Amino acid sequence: MSDSIYFPPSLQRFEPKRMVFSTWVDHLPFAYDLVAAIRPKMLVELGVYNGLSFFTFCQSLIENNIDGVAYAVDCWEGDEHTDAYDESIFLDVQKHARENYRGITYLMKMFFSEALQHFKDDSIDLLHIDGLHTYEAVKEDFETWYPKVRPGGIVLFHDVMARLKDFGAWRYFEELEQSHEEIFKFHHGFGLGVLRKPGGQAPETQLTQLLFKGDEASDQKLRQFYVHASHFLEARRQAGRFREITENRKKGGQGKATA
Ligand SMILES: C[S@@+](CC[C@H](N)C(=O)[O-])C[C@H]1O[C@@H](n2cnc3c(N)ncnc32)[C@H](O)[C@@H]1O
Known part of the structure; x- marks a missing residue:
C-alpha cells in the first residue's frame, strides 16, 4: 500500500441505509469508497435482486455529492442460482428507490440483452456484473456490455471466488487476469473482481492507484x-x-x- 495513510469515507461516515440479506455484504465499504473515488456520472448494475449492492452505490453518490445517475437492470424474476422469486422483491426495491433516490435511479425491469440498446458505446463509468454466475453467462454479460464502458471506466464482477455448483465467474475472471493489466481481485466474501478498461483519461485517486499498482x-x-x-x-x-x-x-x- 502507498506510504500515505488510506482513510476512506467508508470508515469515516458510512452507515448503510439498506441492509438486506445478500452475500454482497462483505464488499459494502469498498463499493461505497469506489464510487466516492471515481465519481461516476453513469453507473449500471446488471443483477440487482433486493438491491444491497445497488443502493450502496446510490448512497455513496448522494453522500459524496456526486452528480451521477444509476441504472438497475434485472428481470426481477430470479435465475437458476437465486431461484425464482415473486414480485414483492421488485416492489420493495422500487419503494426504497422512490423514498431515497428519486431522480437519480432508474429501474429497468427487463433482460440484460434488452437493456443494451438503451446505452451508447463508451458511456458507462462504472458497470457491475452480478447476474447469473455460470461461466457462459458472465462471459456473455461482459462481452456484450464491455463496449458500453468508457475507456478508463471500471467493471466489477461479483462472486469471482465462489466455486460452488456450476458457478464459473471465477474461471472467467482468471482468464481476464491473463489479458488485462489493470485488474484486481478481493478474495473475501465470495470475491469481487475489479477491472479498468484501458485508455481514456481515468482520474487517478488514492484508491485506483492502490488497486492497479500491480x-x-x-x-x-x-x-x-x-x-x-x-x-x-x-x-x-x-x-x-x-x-x-x-x-x-x-x-x-x-x-x-x-x-
Ligand atoms: C445474484 S442476484 C444479484 C445480487 C445483488 N447484486 C445483491 O446485491 O445482492 C442476480 C440477479 O440477476 C438477475 N438476472 C440474472 N440473469 C439475468 C438476465 N439475463 N437479465 C436480467 N436479469 C437477470 C436475477 O433475476 C437476479 O435477481
Whole structure:
C-alpha cells in the first residue's frame, strides 16, 4: 500500500441505509469508497435482486455529492442460482428507490440483452456484473456490455471466488487476469473482481492507484484492509443496535431494534 495513510469515507461516515440479506455484504465499504473515488456520472448494475449492492452505490453518490445517475437492470424474476422469486422483491426495491433516490435511479425491469440498446458505446463509468454466475453467462454479460464502458471506466464482477455448483465467474475472471493489466481481485466474501478498461483519461485517486499498482505486497494489504473494513462496519452496526435496545429499555419499551 502507498506510504500515505488510506482513510476512506467508508470508515469515516458510512452507515448503510439498506441492509438486506445478500452475500454482497462483505464488499459494502469498498463499493461505497469506489464510487466516492471515481465519481461516476453513469453507473449500471446488471443483477440487482433486493438491491444491497445497488443502493450502496446510490448512497455513496448522494453522500459524496456526486452528480451521477444509476441504472438497475434485472428481470426481477430470479435465475437458476437465486431461484425464482415473486414480485414483492421488485416492489420493495422500487419503494426504497422512490423514498431515497428519486431522480437519480432508474429501474429497468427487463433482460440484460434488452437493456443494451438503451446505452451508447463508451458511456458507462462504472458497470457491475452480478447476474447469473455460470461461466457462459458472465462471459456473455461482459462481452456484450464491455463496449458500453468508457475507456478508463471500471467493471466489477461479483462472486469471482465462489466455486460452488456450476458457478464459473471465477474461471472467467482468471482468464481476464491473463489479458488485462489493470485488474484486481478481493478474495473475501465470495470475491469481487475489479477491472479498468484501458485508455481514456481515468482520474487517478488514492484508491485506483492502490488497486492497479500491480505489486503483490501492496495488493495483499489492500485486501486485508477491506476485510477489516467489513468487520468494522458490522461491529459498528451491532453496537448501534445494542445502543438502540438499551435506550428503548430505558424508555420502558420492548427493547426491539429496527435493523
Ligand atoms: C445474484 S442476484 C444479484 C445480487 C445483488 N447484486 C445483491 O446485491 O445482492 C442476480 C440477479 O440477476 C438477475 N438476472 C440474472 N440473469 C439475468 C438476465 N439475463 N437479465 C436480467 N436479469 C437477470 C436475477 O433475476 C437476479 O435477481
